[in-house]
Amino acid sequence: MDFVKIARELSCPAIAGALVGLALVWWVEPATKGGTTLLIAGPVMIFTLVERVVRLCFGRNSNVEADDS
Amino acid sequence: MGIFSFYRSVLLGCRWRVFALPAMFLIAFGSSACQKAPAPSDAEMVSETVVLETETAGGRGPASVETPPEDVPRTAAPDSGGGGFAPMPEPIIVVEAYESVAERPEPSTTTASEVAVTPLEDIVATRVFAGPSEYPPAEFKAYGILAFPARATSQTLERHSFICEAYLARLPHADEVSASRSVQMVTVWPMRTDGQAANLNALSPADTCARAVTGYGLVAAHDAIKDARKAGHRLEGRGPYLLAWSPASDKGRADVLVLSADLSNVSTAEGARNVMHKWAQDIEKQPDLWSNGWDLEKVRLAIQLWVDRFGENVLLAIKEGT
Incomplete structure (x- = not known):
């Protein structure tokens, strides 16, 4: 099912960001469609970006892993 | 480590954090929304007058002053020379409470301290169109101005119009309300000439905005923006700005209380209606409660x-990109 595939592809930070975005939409009550989109997309992008940065800084390097093996 | 296994480890390792974060947001915003309690009604805003009287060293208070019970330890007088007590002021005894200032008798000459709070006046937010000679309007308690940095152009006409409509919709005209002008906090829409302002004050709101936008009094607006900048406000955007001074005579001074939006x-x-609504709510507070600080x-x-x-x-x- 497509929905399951999409859910599998989505990362944890994206899901968390979407939830935060929905909470912001509920609180801020934007008047336009663009505002709603921005409020959901913003946290998703920020959370995903933070995850990437954390991974780059603290995640294991796959090249080193390959060399070690 | 593959990306999928990384996410799986994140999911297994800190699942509670992933869901705790949005939950904390929901709780925080939910609680703040629940705390939006209605403002106290006019009837609840009853001020109280309390007269505090104490015995003084130089004489006795009025006959109604009650002496404290015998079992209450009294402090030693400073010159008593013993007891080891530090000299402390005499205790304050609340002997009478009056509902209004008029009811309260003249204070005795032996009264040491007296706190009398006058009843709170309800400030009413109103609006008026004003020409150059009518600005600033003198008879109001305080006044504000809707200051555009520039007149409307063909590109900005629509925006000026809906801001004007929100202004008319939220604020009643100064002549509409029953309250006297001395308790009104008027927000002025400056006009180019006194005649235009008088015409607009007499017109029904349906016909007003088109004329108000085209005849906008830019000079008064620029003066107001300049004065607010003197008071330390950074007004660098495209505007407009809602600016209020209390009292009105302090306008132009550097260290005055200015409310701005x-x-x-x-x-x-x-959005314009929401801002006007918040503005009216803010200025209807007592001016000493005006705050430009952090507010959720x-x-x-x-x-x-x-x-x-x-x-x-x-x-x-x-x-456009797709």
Whole structure:
């Protein structure tokens, strides 16, 4: 099912960001469609970006892993 | 480590954190929304008058002063020379409470301290169109101005119009309300000439905005923006700004209380109505409660205006790009 595939592809930070975005939409009550989109997309992008940065800084390097093996 | 196994480890390792974060947001915002208690009604805003009287060293208080019970330890007098007590002021005894200042008898000459709070006046937020000679309006308790940095052009005409409509919709005209002008906090829409202002004050709101926008009094607006900058406000956006001074005679001074609202991010009629509503609520507080500091409702409004303004642009850019 497509929905399951999409859910599998989505990362944890994206899901968390979407939830935060929905909470912001509920609180801020934007008047336009663009505002709603921005409020959901913003946290998703920020959370995903933070995850990437954390991974780059603290995640294991796959090249080193390959060399070690 | 593959990306999928990384996510699996994140999911297994800190699942509770992933869900705790949005839950904390929900709880925080939910509680703040629940705390939006209604403002106290007029009937509840009853001021109280309390007269505090104490015995003084130089004489006795009025006959109604009650002596404290014998079992209450009294402090030693400073010159008593013993007892080891530090000299302390005489205790304050509340002997009478009056509902109004008129009821209270003349204070005795032996009264040491007296605190009398006069009843709170209800400030009413109103509006008026004013020409150059009528500005600033003198007879009002305090006044504000809707200051545009520039007159409307063909590109900004629609925005000026819906801001004007929100102004007319939220604030009643100064002559409409029964309250005297001395308790009104008027927000002025400056006009180019006194005649235009008089005409608009007599017109019904349906016909007003088109004329109000075209005949806008830019000089008064620029003066107001300049005076607010003197008081330390940064007004660098596209505006307009709602600016209020209390008292009105302090306008132009550097160290005065100025209430301001920036409408630079207002891009929709609904946003304009929300800002006007918040403005009316803010100025109807006592001026000494005016605050330009951090306020959760102000933050919410600022985020709303910002995302409404830039969200539409982002969507347009995406549509044009695809």
